Amino acid sequence: MEEPKQDVISALRQKEEELESYRNRSALRQKEEELKSFKDRMAADLTSSIETGDTENMSNTVSQTRLKKMYDKLKLQHWPKVKDCLKANNGSSQTARAVIQKWFQEAAKQMEKRKEQINEVFGLTQDNKEPTHQKVREYRQLTVQNLQLALYHSGREHNQISLPQYDGQYPQDVVDIFRSLVSECYQLGCLMALNHPPLIPDWQNHVPGMDSWDIFPQEITPVELI
Structure with missing residues (x-):
C-alpha cells in the first residue's frame, strides 16, 4: 500500500510543478507583451514629439x-x-x-x-x-x-x-x-x-x-x- 501512495504523491507533485511552470511561462509572456506594448507606445510618442516638438525631455x-x-x-x-x-x-x-x-x-x-x-x-x-x-x-x-x-x-x-x-x-x-x-x-x-x-x-x-x-x-x- 505504501508504494502506490508514494506514486500518487509523486504524480501530484509533478502536476503541481507543471502547473507552476505553466503559470510562470504565462506570466512571463504577459510581461513580455506588456513591455512590447509599452515600447510601441513610447516609439509612437517619440515620433509624434519629433514631428511637433512637444516632447518634454528633462535633459x-x-x-x-x-x-x-x-x-x-x-x-x-x-x-x-x-x-x-x-x-x-x-x-x-x-x-x-x-x-x-x-x-x-x-x-x-x-x-x-x-x-x-x-x-x-x-x-x-x-x-x-x-x-x-x-x-x-x-x-x-x-x-x-x-x-x-x-x-x-x-x-x-x-x-x-x-x-x-x-x-x-x-x-x-x-x-x-x-x-x-x-x-x-x-x-x-x-x-x-x-x-x-x-x-x-x-x-x-x-x-x-x-x-x-x-x-x-x-x-x-x-x-x-x-
Whole structure:
C-alpha cells in the first residue's frame, strides 16, 4: 500500500510543478507583451514629439520647463537687483517696462523670420501645395531645435542691445547693468520663441498692482499657432 501512495504523491507533485511552470511561462509572456506594448507606445510618442516638438525631455537644456525656470530666475533674482539700481538713479518704471517688453517682442519677431527661412529651405511655404513627407517635417523641427540650442550656448554677449533712452542719461555702470538684463531678456525671448509652441510673457493679463516696478508678468504663456 505504501508504494502506490508514494506514486500518487509523486504524480501530484509533478502536476503541481507543471502547473507552476505553466503559470510562470504565462506570466512571463504577459510581461513580455506588456513591455512590447509599452515600447510601441513610447516609439509612437517619440515620433509624434519629433514631428511637433512637444516632447518634454528633462535633459534638454531648453525644454519648456527649463525655459520657465530661466524666466523665474530672471524675474525673481536678476530683476530686483537691476530695479534697485534704476530706482536709486531716479529711473522710470514705465520706460524700463517699455524697453524690456520691446526686446522680448523683437526676439519673437527675429525668430519668426528665422523659422520662415528654415521653412523655405525645406519647401514648407504657403505657396507649396504639394503634400510634405513626414520625414521632411521631422527634420525641419529638428533644425529649429538645433537653432534653439545653438542660441542657448552662444551666450547673450553676442546680442547688440541699443538703449538710446538710457545712454547719456544715467551713469555708465547703471546703463551697463540694465543692458545686461535686457540682453538676457532678448536671449530668453529667442529661446521661448523657438519653443513649440512659442512662449511669451503674459503681458496682456499682467497687472502691476501697487508697485509700478512690478514689470514682469507672473507667467509665460504659449502663443496660439495658426
